[in-house]
Amino acid sequence: MQLFEKTLSTERIYDGRIIGVRQDRVELPDGSPAYREVVEHPGGVAILPLTKEDDILMVRQFRYPAGRTLLEIPAGKLERGENPLDCGLRELHEEVGAMAGEIESLGHFFASPGYLTEVIHLYLARDLTPTNQQLDEGEFLEVERVPFEEAVRMVMDGRIEDGKTAVAILKAAKV
Numbered sequence: 335m336q337l338f339e340k341t342l343s344t345e346r347i348y349d350g351r352i353i354g355v356r357q358d359r360v361e362l363p364d365g366s367p368a369y370r371e372v373v374e375h376p377g378g379v380a381i382l383p384l385t386k387e388d389d390i391l392m393v394r395q396f397r398y399p400a401g402r403t404l405l406e407i408p409a410g411k412l413e414r415g416e417n418p419l420d421c422g423l424r425e426l427h428e429e430v431g432a433m434a435g436e437i438e439s440l441g442h443f444f445a446s447p448g449y450l451t452e453v454i455h456l457y458l459a460r461d462l463t464p465t466n467q468q469l470d471e472g473e474f475l476e477v478e479r480v481p482f483e484e485a486v487r488m489v490m491d492g493r494i495e496d497g498k499t500a501v502a503i504l505k506a507a508k509v
Contacts, residue, residue: 335363342367352411375445375452380409380498381422382440382506383432383459388482390503391430391462395475405478405488406496407503409454418442418455426459428468430477435461440505445497456502458509482506 339360348355354374362368383391396403408429412421419437426432440456469475480488485503488494494503 337363339363339368339370347371371449373450373452375411375450376414377412377418377451377453377455378409378445378498379412379418379421379425379455379457380407380502381426381434381457381459382407382502383426383430383434383462384482384506385462385479386460389479390482390485391432392478392480392485392499393429393475394478395473400495404496405480405494406499409498412455419457422455422457422459427465428470429473429475431465431467432459432462433465434459435463438509440502440509443501454498454501456498456505458502458506 339362342359342361345357346354347357352375356372356374358370358372360368360370385391390407392405392407394403394405408425410421410425412418423434423437426434436459438458440458442453442455444450445452445454467477485494486507489500489503494500
């Protein structure tokens with residue numbers, strides 16, 4: 335059996351500023367029909383800024399869907415056709431006020447492939463130089479320095495709840 339679902343038709347449900355939603359009618363591997371609801375997202379980038387003191391520059395911000403403030407690494411949405419590295423460097427500068435002398439890819443992952451097209455690209459930034467933070471209009475956050483080993487513990491005990499941040503920290507721990 336070939337593990338593939340063939341799209342038979344697509345109905346646009348919603349087109350917003352950040353996401354789109356569609357419902358697809360598909361043919362399953364056994365030939366039977368099914369429906370798939372898909373949230374379309376252009377993708378994102380998250381960058382883990384590591385200081386020479388082995389601290390991570392993180393941001394604390396309120397996340398409306400979560401209903402609370404979360405501790406995260408700098409991140410942002412990809413613009414159409416934008417290079418992920420360029421996006422990561424932009425977010426590093428805007429959110430924590432830093433430039434990186436050294437960048438390493440930590441790969442990418444699907445945020446939630448059961449219903450969402452979003453792919454998140456991860457980077458590790460070192461050799462940081464301070465710049466001026468330039469938050470987007472309507473963006474409110476606080477920058478915090480967290481020792482790297484403490485951040486790993488925070489992922490493991492659930493104090494860091496953001497998925498992209500957890501994945502980046504654990505991948506960086508293996509680099």
